[in-house]
Amino acid sequence: MTPQRRILILAAFVVLLAAVAVHSFLRASSRADEKNHARAGGPQITRGAVSLAPAGDGPRIVFRNMAWGPHRDELATVPAAAPEGARTASGVSCLRFHAAAGTGICLRVDKGGVQDGYRAVVLDAGLKQVSAHALAGVPTRARVSPGGHLAAWTVFVGGDSYAGTDFSTRTSVLDLRTGRLDASLEDFTILKDGRPYRSADVNFWGVTFAADERTFYATLATGGRTHLVRGDLAARTVTTLRENVECPSLSPDGTRVVFKKRVPDLPAEAPWRLYALDLASGAETPLAEERSVDDQVVWTDDRTVVYSLPGDFGADLYSVPADGSGAPARLMASALAPALLG
Template sequence: MTATPPTTTPPEAPSPADPSPLTPRRRMLILVSAVVLLAVVGALAFVRASSRADEKNHARAGGPAVSHGEVTLAPDGGGRRLVFRNMAWGPFRDELATVPADAPDGPRTASGVKCLRFHSAGGTGICLQAEAGAVQESYRAVVLDSHLKKIADRPLAGIPTRARVSPGGHLVAWTVFVGGDSYAGTDFSTRTSLLDLRTGKYDASLEDFTIRKDGETYRTADVNFWGVTFAADEKTFYATLATGGHTYLVRGDLAERTVTTLRENLECPSLSPDGTRLVFKKRVPGLSADAPWRLYLLDLASMKETPLAEERSVDDQVVWSDDRTVVYSLPGDFGADLYSLPADGSGAPARLMPSALAPAFLG
């Protein structure tokens, strides 16, 4: 009789679905991952809570309510509106925002688009923006369509200070400080550029235009331009020319590429909607060197000047809310507030809205 060898059963292989054993190294990795995840969640919660606290604190201090929504520059975009740079503290600071023109203290709708300087007309916007760089901040001029989409842009050679769009939306202009950062002194230089959206023609500097002063061609190295304002014909503009320690109102002609001096001691002109008057800032003798300006009206037919009823120094290029009223900025608790004023020298200034800058009236 032959003996049958005993059978042996091989050990069962582990199932692929079985978990790997929790080694000390694996436990440590899980612990570290959990700690990092909790830290991230906590940081996000802190940022959100801080933003909400900032909004609540500003609201308690009289600040406006701001929320994200659609902002349009279309001329027929739903009634008369005011679009501006929102200066209210919180997550929407520096964004373009809008309110109904007849309810400037109402809740604001913010767009998500940030601008340092802004203007809009005819469905076109010009937004002067800051760009963070690895070494230092840079700046860019961005032309926007009515939906706030970029249609053109140019790098800027300095700090943004003025911006304008022509009434029909075909021309845009902007000014930057190339040297210095204030108009109050004399040690600054500016560069003013023009872009024609109809042809794409870009004039990097108004200094390339022919200057006609006192009936003669004028050229010197110390020329500066700033504060463009456009006429309705989409070719005529007014601006400030500085040279030889004096400032002048000039009338420009895009077709001829000329600027002609009209009057001395005028800065940052703003043309009325009917094209007959300019409101500007004028240096008045005897005032502080840091706050030397007063607002004046110039009738272009008679060249008669009328002082406006604002006794504070206004370092701004006003905008016209209608044919009778101008709006401008003055320093405020959160950077700047907007004020309105009759353009004929009557009345008194009134605060239009807090925490706002660079307004444009649309619709």
């Protein structure tokens, strides 16, 4: 063996040892961060099985864990009756997530290649991948229909905040029964004020599905205004219903939506308040949460909604009655993108 070859082998060995040392250090640091977080009042987290299927031990919450440590960004679960209790982490990482009826949608980073991208991954009840779809931008909203047959997601393809007006979104709907993917709701026929409408500045976001697995509601933005729309997947139409409605979330009984409303005189970077809209009467009710909420709420039942606000580790979850009564209360620290599963 030549001296040069011995030097190359030695150099490679040194690099390998350094890589192992760095990996061990980072892993130990991550575990230390998690232990310190728990000692400081953060949740205890252990690796285990997480399922989206109904369980015999009662309702539970599956969510994106935001606590520091090796399980940050993983889907985790807690009993709905003990939301601040010990967490079970799945090993499956998502940026945005939602689930219903044993089906999940996970918007995640797609690592590899010259530059990381994003993809939407449909998950079965055991969090195994059913299908994957490339995303055209940064994930922001995700929803599964009550029966688990439809999934929708929204990404930013230009800009990265709903607060201003200089952004562009793309919203897709996937029918898991047929495999049909409507890549953009902008391809649907828009009926605005009773007439067909077309414009280059149309954007959609924040889909929420009805129980019939055909009807949906969403936000349509055009001409500097936002509109609540009702969509029909079979007819491929959306119809405007009301102005100044963003990120609607349909109640389990299908009678109301809770949404973000822009309120005059609030700061430009925090312009929203949560409101409930009765779809039959058109009556609006402000909810008791007075902070600006940039989220699409999730209903826990026909009386209560859950949403995220900024927290020490990225986001915390809060709940508030949907009828305007009561007061907001923190539900979970260091958590985002919840799905309430019975």
